[in-house]
Amino acid sequence: MGKTYQKPEALSDAYTHYCPGCTHGIIHRLVAEVIDELGIRRKTVGIAPVGCAVLAYNYFTFDFQESAHGRAPAMATGIKRVRPDLMVFTYQGDGDLASIGISEIIHSANRGEKFTTIFVNNAIYGMTGGQMAPTTMPEQRTTTSPAGRDVSKQGMPIRMVEMLSTLATPAYLSRQTVIRPKYVMRAKKAIKKAFEYQVEDRCFSLVELISTCPTNWGMTPQESIDWTENTLLKYYKLGEYKSPESTEEA
Amino acid sequence: MAKILMKGNEAIAEAAIRAGCLNYFAYPITPQSEVAEYLSWRLPEVGGVFLQGESEVAVSYMVFGASACGERVFTTSSSPGISLMSEGISYIAAAQCPAVFVNIMRGGPGLGGILPSQADYNQSVKGGGHGDYRMLVLAPASVQEAAEMTMMAFPLAEKYRNPVMILGDGLIGQMMEPVEFSEELIAEPSNKDEWATSGMDTRKSDKRNLVKTLYLVPEELNEHNLFLKAKYDRMEQEEVRFVSYNIDADYTALIVSYGTMSRVCQTAIDNLKDEGIEVGMIRPQTLFPFPEKAVLDAASKEGCKVAFSIEMSMGQMLEDVERSVKGRCPVRWYGKCGGEVPTPEEVVDVVKSNI
Numbered sequence: 019m020g021k022t023y024q025k026p027e028a029l030s031d032a033y034t035h036y037c038p039g040c041t042h043g044i045i046h047r048l049v050a051e052v053i054d055e056l057g058i059r060r061k062t063v064g065i066a067p068v069g070c071a072v073l074a075y076n077y078f079t080f081d082f083q084e085s086a087h088g089r090a091p092a093m094a095t096g097i098k099r100v101r102p103d104l105m106v107f108t109y110q111g112d113g114d115l116a117s118i119g120i121s122e123i124i125h126s127a128n129r130g131e132k133f134t135t136i137f138v139n140n141a142i143y144g145m146t147g148g149q150m151a152p153t154t155m156p157e158q159r160t161t162t163s164p165a166g167r168d169v170s171k172q173g174m175p176i177r178m179v180e181m182l183s184t185l186a187t188p189a190y191l192s193r194q195t196v197i198r199p200k201y202v203m204r205a206k207k208a209i210k211k212a213f214e215y216q217v218e219d220r221c222f223s224l225v226e227l228i229s230t231c232p233t234n235w236g237m238t239p240q241e242s243i244d245w246t247e248n249t250l251l252k253y254y255k256l257g258e259y260k261s262p263e264s265t266e267e268a
Numbered sequence: 269m270a271k272i273l274m275k276g277n278e279a280i281a282e283a284a285i286r287a288g289c290l291n292y293f294a295y296p297i298t299p300q301s302e303v304a305e306y307l308s309w310r311l312p313e314v315g316g317v318f319l320q321g322e323s324e325v326a327v328s329y330m331v332f333g334a335s336a337c338g339e340r341v342f343t344t345s346s347s348p349g350i351s352l353m354s355e356g357i358s359y360i361a362a363a364q365c366p367a368v369f370v371n372i373m374r375g376g377p378g379l380g381g382i383l384p385s386q387a388d389y390n391q392s393v394k395g396g397g398h399g400d401y402r403m404l405v406l407a408p409a410s411v412q413e414a415a416e417m418t419m420m421a422f423p424l425a426e427k428y429r430n431p432v433m434i435l436g437d438g439l440i441g442q443m444m445e446p447v448e449f450s451e452e453l454i455a456e457p458s459n460k461d462e463w464a465t466s467g468m469d470t471r472k473s474d475k476r477n478l479v480k481t482l483y484l485v486p487e488e489l490n491e492h493n494l495f496l497k498a499k500y501d502r503m504e505q506e507e508v509r510f511v512s513y514n515i516d517a518d519y520t521a522l523i524v525s526y527g528t529m530s531r532v533c534q535t536a537i538d539n540l541k542d543e544g545i546e547v548g549m550i551r552p553q554t555l556f557p558f559p560e561k562a563v564l565d566a567a568s569k570e571g572c573k574v575a576f577s578i579e580m581s582m583g584q585m586l587e588d589v590e591r592s593v594k595g596r597c598p599v600r601w602y603g604k605c606g607g608e609v610p611t612p613e614e615v616v617d618v619v620k621s622n623i
Contacts, residue, residue: 081465084480096333
């Protein structure tokens with residue numbers, strides 16, 4: 019009997035630098051599995067962000083570009099326009115995508131650029147040491163909101179998938195999480211769908227993954243999972259927000 | 269091929285296509301928007317890629333992404349837009365990707381004005397973005413030269429795997445002159461399979477390529493910077509370009525001037541000659557590398573009492589002229605920075621009152 023479960027070819031042998039209880043590792047694996055299953059590894063170019071996943075290229079076994087903070091969607095646009103045959107994805111955190119790079123992601127989605135974005139939202143800046151993000155929850159304590167996010171001064175957290183859903187250009191937009199096994203399978207389905215839309219040259223696709231940051235949240239991994247479920251998932255509702263089919267019907 | 273009458277901006281656009289560059293990303297800004305307007309219909313005609321990005325910031329990364337795949341790509345902008353692109357230029361230089369940036373300069377600082385200027389000398393020549401990097405900077409003085417330099421810029425960018433900038437003042441972009449395009453197409457680079465993220469299948473390789481600029485280990489970053497420096501040193505050895513004017517005469521003064529300003533100085537030199545005053549000129553065609561030796565030699569010539577840096581900026585090139593002259597004679601500056609180009613009469617007066 020052969021192996022039934024093994025490390026995806028798209029994933030390297032390197033140990034990751036991610037903290038215990040962080041969900042980047044699971045998400046990396048899901049992306050790698052999907053790339054293997056679609057057989058696109060040798061024509062894929064990934065784009066790493068600035069943030070915790072800046073070194074993501076160490077964990078994958080295909081071509082990678084490293085972007086400046088927030089600019090990954092512009093780089094992906096550049097690649098996809100001149101080499102539409104390549105499979106391109108950006109892997110971005112919430113500071114990268116929802117703060118400094120919000121313009122690039124909105125315009126890429128609105129132009130219908132045919133690449134895929136994996137958006138990892140853990141409601142905080144991880145790599146720089148736990149500062150407030152546009153996605154930080156009301157009252158959530160961070161190193162730049164030590165008394166908790168004051169929504170009278172900082173506004174409410176940005177819900178990117180909902181915001182992008184208002185664009186009339188066809189797209190695939192989904193929000194998932196990987197904090198429990200049941201969610202992992204759904205997240206994988208969404209990631210696979212996102213890449214399939216690209217393979218079919220159909221539309222821009224983005225999967226937001228609500229994630230944990232025990233280190234900067236000041237919680238144990240278990241507490242992080244509970245807080246994600248009880249707080250983040252109440253505000254960031256899971257589900258498929260838009261598909262090219264739904265746009266065509268509308 | 270016969271000469272045709274073209275606006276500088278359109279000649280740059282057409283020259284890029286003839287140089288084999290079929291990929292262009294840009295954001296509109298006066299006085300260079302004609303490049304984008306021209307390419308918006310011309311590139312689709314030849315099967316190329318034209319995309320108007322959402323900002324100059326985004327455009328510089330579209331250029332980066334495309335360039336990192338090993339494709340010829342360029343963009344054009346004007347001063348405030350180049351400020352925004354400077355972040356991307358720093359990354360492109362750090363990642364050693366070839367790309368061509370055209371700056372049709374307008375007056376600054378801030379919004380400044382929309383008339384011709386050379387006030388981005390320091391930004392282009394000394395590096396407008398962060399970190400130790402250089403661009404090879406080409407400065408055309410005519411529409412013909414703008415076209416030629418555009419065609420040269422792509423192979424130069426590929427030779428050094430480095431951004432190349434064409435630095436023209438607003439007049440170079442806006443004026444119409446006869447232009448003739450070279451039929452010669454310079455070949456694609458051969459080593460891009462070693463570094464470009466073009467897809468492993470494309471390269472028929474099992475080795476993946478990585479384009480990055482992060483070096484967390486201090487020794488590695490230092491080594492990277494030394495490697496880049498060696499490249500810039502090589503540019504200084506191999507790529508200095510300049511034109512001299514009236515340099516064989518027994519001149520009493522030397523002018524250093526580039527772009528449109530140098531053409532005014534040329535007229536002034538002719539007028540001064542009629543009055544019996546000989547003035548020589550060095551016109552840098554590359555601003556980095558700067559023709560230091562040519563300027564030093566010219567300023568060292570017996571009888572040369574004074575050198576001038578005449579520029580449409582407030583003495584930015586003056587620093588390089590002084591550095592090159594090495595104290596052999598006094599160096600004076602003259603220039604204007606509001607959008608007016610100094611007249612030959614003004615240059616004549618400046619020379620006469622300083623000799």
